[in-house]
Amino acid sequence: MTALRGDVVWLAHTHDVRSFIPPLLALIVLTTVPTAILASDPGPSNGFRGLKWDDPPSQDMIPSDSTLHGMTAYLRPQDRNTSVAGLPVELVTYYFHERRFCYVLVGWPLKPKRATFDQLADALNKVWGKPDDVKETGERFWVSRTGSTFAGLRRHEGPELGITLSLGNATCLREARERHTGL
Numbered sequence: 001m002t003a004l005r006g007d008v009v010w011l012a013h014t015h016d017v018r019s020f021i022p023p024l025l026a027l028i029v030l031t032t033v034p035t036a037i038l039a040s041d042p043g044p045s046n047g048f049r050g051l052k053w054d055d056p057p058s059q060d061m062i063p064s065d066s067t068l069h070g071m072t073a074y075l076r077p078q079d080r081n082t083s084v085a086g087l088p089v090e091l092v093t094y095y096f097h098e099r100r101f102c103y104v105l106v107g108w109p110l111k112p113k114r115a116t117f118d119q120l121a122d123a124l125n126k127v128w129g130k131p132d133d134v135k136e137t138g139e140r141f142w143v144s145r146t147g148s149t150f151a152g153l154r155r156h157e158g159p160e161l162g163i164t165l166s167l168g169n170a171t172c173l174r175e176a177r178e179r180h181t182g183l
Helices: 002-014 017-039 114-128 170-181
Strands: 062-068 071-075 091-097 100-108 140-143 149-156 162-169
Touching (some): 091 170, 100 170, 114 149
Antiparallel strands (some): 100 162
């Protein structure tokens, strides 16, 4: 025990504590900068809830009547009583183009409180960083650095109030739109 205490005292006397500050600061910068960069890349950039972009529909999915740009919609029974960003969702719809996972739309209950939109926006800001674009309507959009993934948070006004979060594979969605519209 005394030998250890003596080593600590020797270390303190032989090394100026200020000499540890530059390497410590470098270590902090090297660990936080990559984390901040990754946080600003919208995610989940490789899909949603265990389903990766371009995956086929999973066996637990049920086809839905809904379509978007000619894409086939699917639902998962386990998404009925779930939450995203800590808030219970009304509906999660997965869209597939040529059996490839392309887009997901998450909807929160109708007639939400404004605080709900703000809570969602704050939660997404913490995960993905500040949005790349904020519209006058309050809509927020994030785009990955590579441009391959996008996300949008929208508040819908009118007879059906609600909030939606859309996440998608930009290339796949573009292909679906072009094929559906012929442009």
